[in-house]
Amino acid sequence: MNADDFNSFFKELWEDKEPFPWQSALMKMVAEQAWPETLDLPTSAGKTATIDIAIFHLALEADKPPLERRAPVRILFTIDRRLVVDDAYRRACYIRDRLAEAKCGILSEVAERLARLANSNEPLKVIELRGGLPREPVFIQNPNQPTIVLSTVDQVGSRLLFRGYGVSQSMRPIYAALVGTDSMLILDEAHLSKPFEETLRWIRRYQSDAWAEEPIRRPITVVRMTATPSNNNEGVTLLKDADWDHPVLGPRLNCAKLASLVSIKWDKEDPEETHRVLLETLTSKAQELMEKMSDAPVIGIVVNRVATARQIFERLRSKGDAVLLIGRTRPLDRDELVKDYLPRMRAGRDEGHNPRPLYVVATQTIEVGADIDFDGLVTEAAALDALRQRFGRLNRLGTRTQVDAAIVYVDYGRNKNIDPIYGTALVDTWKWMKQKAGNRKVIDFGIRAMKAMLQNEDVASLLTPGKAVPVLLPAHMDMFVQTMPVPTVEPEVASYLHGKKTEPEEVQVAWRADLPEELKPEDELKIIEMASALPPTQLEVLALPVRAIRDFLAGLGREDITDVEGGESEDEIEIRHERRYAVLWRNEDLSIIHGPNEIAPGDRLVMPSSYGGLDEFGWHPESKRSVRDIGDEAASRFHGRQTLRIHGSMFSQWSDDLEITNKAEKLLRDCLDRFDEGEDLSNLCYELIENLLGLPLKENVKLKLAKLQLNRTEIPYPGGVLLQQRPEITKSAKLMRIPLDEHCIDVSELAGSFAVACGFPDEIVRNEMFAGRFHDIGKADPRFQLWLYEGNPIVMRKANELLAKSVRAADWKTIGINRNQAGYPAGTRHECYSAAMVEENEHALDRSDDMELVAYLIGTHHGRGRPLMPTVDDGGTLIRYEVDGKKLNFKGKHNLELLGSGWSDMFWRLNRRYGYWGLASLEMLLRLADHRQSAKEEVMQDEA
Numbered sequence: 001m002n003a004d005d006f007n008s009f010f011k012e013l014w015e016d017k018e019p020f021p022w023q024s025a026l027m028k029m030v031a032e033q034a035w036p037e038t039l040d041l042p043t044s045a046g047k048t049a050t051i052d053i054a055i056f057h058l059a060l061e062a063d064k065p066p067l068e069r070r071a072p073v074r075i076l077f078t079i080d081r082r083l084v085v086d087d088a089y090r091r092a093c094y095i096r097d098r099l100a101e102a103k104c105g106i107l108s109e110v111a112e113r114l115a116r117l118a119n120s121n122e123p124l125k126v127i128e129l130r131g132g133l134p135r136e137p138v139f140i141q142n143p144n145q146p147t148i149v150l151s152t153v154d155q156v157g158s159r160l161l162f163r164g165y166g167v168s169q170s171m172r173p174i175y176a177a178l179v180g181t182d183s184m185l186i187l188d189e190a191h192l193s194k195p196f197e198e199t200l201r202w203i204r205r206y207q208s209d210a211w212a213e214e215p216i217r218r219p220i221t222v223v224r225m226t227a228t229p230s231n232n233n234e235g236v237t238l239l240k241d242a243d244w245d246h247p248v249l250g251p252r253l254n255c256a257k258l259a260s261l262v263s264i265k266w267d268k269e270d271p272e273e274t275h276r277v278l279l280e281t282l283t284s285k286a287q288e289l290m291e292k293m294s295d296a297p298v299i300g301i302v303v304n305r306v307a308t309a310r311q312i313f314e315r316l317r318s319k320g321d322a323v324l325l326i327g328r329t330r331p332l333d334r335d336e337l338v339k340d341y342l343p344r345m346r347a348g349r350d351e352g353h354n355p356r357p358l359y360v361v362a363t364q365t366i367e368v369g370a371d372i373d374f375d376g377l378v379t380e381a382a383a384l385d386a387l388r389q390r391f392g393r394l395n396r397l398g399t400r401t402q403v404d405a406a407i408v409y410v411d412y413g414r415n416k417n418i419d420p421i422y423g424t425a426l427v428d429t430w431k432w433m434k435q436k437a438g439n440r441k442v443i444d445f446g447i448r449a450m451k452a453m454l455q456n457e458d459v460a461s462l463l464t465p466g467k468a469v470p471v472l473l474p475a476h477m478d479m480f481v482q483t484m485p486v487p488t489v490e491p492e493v494a495s496y497l498h499g500k501k502t503e504p505e506e507v508q509v510a511w512r513a514d515l516p517e518e519l520k521p522e523d524e525l526k527i528i529e530m531a532s533a534l535p536p537t538q539l540e541v542l543a544l545p546v547r548a549i550r551d552f553l554a555g556l557g558r559e560d561i562t563d564v565e566g567g568e569s570e571d572e573i574e575i576r577h578e579r580r581y582a583v584l585w586r587n588e589d590l591s592i593i594h595g596p597n598e599i600a601p602g603d604r605l606v607m608p609s610s611y612g613g614l615d616e617f618g619w620h621p622e623s624k625r626s627v628r629d630i631g632d633e634a635a636s637r638f639h640g641r642q643t644l645r646i647h648g649s650m651f652s653q654w655s656d657d658l659e660i661t662n663k664a665e666k667l668l669r670d671c672l673d674r675f676d677e678g679e680d681l682s683n684l685c686y687e688l689i690e691n692l693l694g695l696p697l698k699e700n701v702k703l704k705l706a707k708l709q710l711n712r713t714e715i716p717y718p719g720g721v722l723l724q725q726r727p728e729i730t731k732s733a734k735l736m737r738i739p740l741d742e743h744c745i746d747v748s749e750l751a752g753s754f755a756v757a758c759g760f761p762d763e764i765v766r767n768e769m770f771a772g773r774f775h776d777i778g779k780a781d782p783r784f785q786l787w788l789y790e791g792n793p794i795v796m797r798k799a800n801e802l803l804a805k806s807v808r809a810a811d812w813k814t815i816g817i818n819r820n821q822a823g824y825p826a827g828t829r830h831e832c833y834s835a836a837m838v839e840e841n842e843h844a845l846d847r848s849d850d851m852e853l854v855a856y857l858i859g860t861h862h863g864r865g866r867p868l869m870p871t872v873d874d875g876g877t878l879i880r881y882e883v884d885g886k887k888l889n890f891k892g893k894h895n896l897e898l899l900g901s902g903w904s905d906m907f908w909r910l911n912r913r914y915g916y917w918g919l920a921s922l923e924m925l926l927r928l929a930d931h932r933q934s935a936k937e938e939v940m941q942d943e944a
Helices: 003-013 021-032 049-060 087-101 105-118 153-160 169-180 190-206 249-254 271-292 306-316 331-345 384-391 425-440 447-454 474-480 494-498 521-533 546-553 631-639 648-654 658-676 681-693 699-707 740-757 762-774 782-788 793-799 812-822 830-840 851-859 903-914 916-943
Strands: 038-040 074-079 125-128 147-152 183-187 221-226 258-265 298-302 321-325 358-362 376-380 404-411 442-444 507-512 542-544 582-586 589-593 604-608 643-647 712-717 720-725 803-805 877-883 886-892
Touching (some): 003 105, 049 074, 049 087, 074 153, 087 105, 147 153, 153 190, 249 447, 258 271, 271 306, 271 404, 331 631, 384 425, 425 442, 521 712, 643 648, 658 681, 658 720, 681 699, 681 720, 740 762, 762 916, 782 803, 782 812, 830 851, 830 877, 851 903
Parallel strands (some): 074 183, 298 358
Antiparallel strands (some): 582 589, 712 720
16 A cells, blocks of 8 residues: 555545645655645635645554654544534544444455554544543543544643643643644644644743754654645645546635624714614624525624624514524534534535425634535635634535625724724724725635735734743743643643633533522531532533622623633622522532632533523523523543433423423322432332323423333432442452553563553663563552451451452442441552552562663553542551562551652653653553553453
8 A cells, every 4th residue: 555545545535526736745755754734725625624634644554663654543633612513523534434344355354454553453532532520431542542632722722731621630741642643733724723733832942952852753744735835835735726626625715705894983972872783783684594595594793792693683584594502502503403403514415305494503613614505605804714714614615606795894983993803803804805895895705816915915913813921931830741740830831732811721511400599507518419429521511710600690691701612811800799609529528619719710510400691502691591401411421321310300301291300200209208218219119110100291301211121229318319330240249350560461461561561662662571470569568458358357257269349339428338347547548558569579580671760651541649648547557478489578567658668750850851742651551551451351340
């Protein structure tokens, strides 16, 4: 297979569609030379085919030794917008599925090569990386698995800097290694992410040989794509005559997109009247375009603020079908909107896909990556680059002979009005358009016409301004790599992603119907227990600026926020407190917050649904309507097993008939009363489900109840019961127990195989295997073993076997009881004893090449110790362990938490030796091996 086979690959992949000339040329350039740093490509030119090229390049080089392979194994397609309703994600999923089902031909050969690289049956993984939540698993368990990741600057950038948004402290090094090594970051519309670009340049510098004694190879590769270069010399211009004349691409590049310029005067005496006129003008222009067109057109209305979009949407929804697209939407809600509306407005839709005229009201969130095609467009004035992106959604495929558009501008006269997003570029762009439009007041935003107008022009002042970005100094990186515990004072990571004066990490919010609206002091523990019964997943949370959620809890409900990542930070405002509360998840601990000022960046909140603030289209703080609780559906999808809470507050979502919901509540109360009297919960739940199935509930609820009738677990919580699906075959407690020696051997072999496949030198492979062999020997502590045997010394003595894992308790409360019975102090870390035992018994072991690295890898394999170990009140222990006929003994306390132990000094020495991301990648190998082996053991247990 060689680079010339790309055309055949593309044609077979896309069922006889030929690649565009520029795509074939880029493939040849990548294979023979390297990826260019910047690609100058207009909207609708097929930029997402860079994913196809990257995948084919990886397959092309899959047989090469790891250090000779230039194609990174992880492809990060990154954009600076939240609404990933884009053809990039769908395209990646399509490629994954086609490769998985390929039986012959070039597709099959590519799939086989990728699968061999991963040493698995899965040629390609596709991940949509959203904000995580504590205890969620890492997105990849094999460092050599070819993977396409679709995400945003916030999610990728924060992970790269060891501060992953929504990622637990313990998992941050793994994410930093996965994103920062053996990866290629394709930064779409890079002109929107200038601060992040500058940070990436510093990161590349810190990944160079100059910043480590023994640098780990394969640093991150960065490829910029932009439709709006800031000057004519920026980027590799890939479009040639063959592209402009191409029968498919040519019409997209050559079609005209005429836009009339509409100006309204600002009334400084009555700003509200100006805003009303703006709304009326945008709405009327949209209606005019709709009336001019026949059949069932799709008219886009794109504005600069969420509040403006809401107001226009409310005006137009009474005129016909309308949909609101904003970035601040829960992922599950967004998926439903896409399912319902995307077929009606996507590029290349058939005539029957949109049976009725449709208004699409949106914010900047559709500017990048959205595969949407408007028949007409009305847009609020913006910077030139933003307008070009918006016009990229108009007549996207160039199939219409004529399209009309309007750009509406508020003229502030001599009054200075600096837009919070576009700065002075908005006014400068308007002046430039007026000059180009002349007396006709019409300007052509077609790609060819715009290219001609911009020839030899300095457009820097017309583009969205980038904020100043702080210099990423070594001292700052030294703080960022301290992941657990983090420094008390550290730089704000958001400023390195979006520039200075940027809002810090956002708050992730979930709504739950089973939380009471009113907080009574005596109910706090009960409310925490209710929230912890079903932890929220990433599919149901909404990311909001700190100030927005503070305002909402204070009862202010301000909606006029921007819809871009890294918005401008604002000063604190004086807020009016109401009796609103939320359950706070911070570092896996739960508590109640009683006032808005207790909220900090990065927090995760669960609020009562009765507070409102959200509808099916997204963030709507003015809404008083109860928010739909999607916790069960989100958990079911995320964990892959049916989950359902039966609680009185959920019944209103199960039926619209009050009489039916009252009957359901009575059935639930009877079940819980009988449980309190001592009856078996499993039998009671079976009876409850039988009775609920007899009620005329919604069909989707009945389907869930039927699935949970037999194969389930039941967890009672205040006011209800949580049901979760489980395998039909009852697990054997005996087979649940995993021998310690067996587990360590398997992890050792897996870590070694990962290291070999990644191309690490032999000494690193041996160190990884050595660390894997001894990573869990601290579990030989008699107290830990008694904990694994559920605090039962008789069972432990009878079994006479050291365990790595045992029967999983049904809940954390039971786990805590077992630990107390075993006498194992809360917070004690077995990995600390593992590391201490290796150091203590070094004389009795076959030395590794780097015993310091081995001890470090063992001690950090659960994420602690970067740079300090936790302090625990532990009186010490006596541990005996035998491996390969050699007896290891340890007596006393490990003392690794002490400053004099040398642990933190070792952390810094190893960072200097291997580099920030290099050391993290060495940790990643062992930790992923441990994760993967543990997952394999769980599957074995489920099948037992």
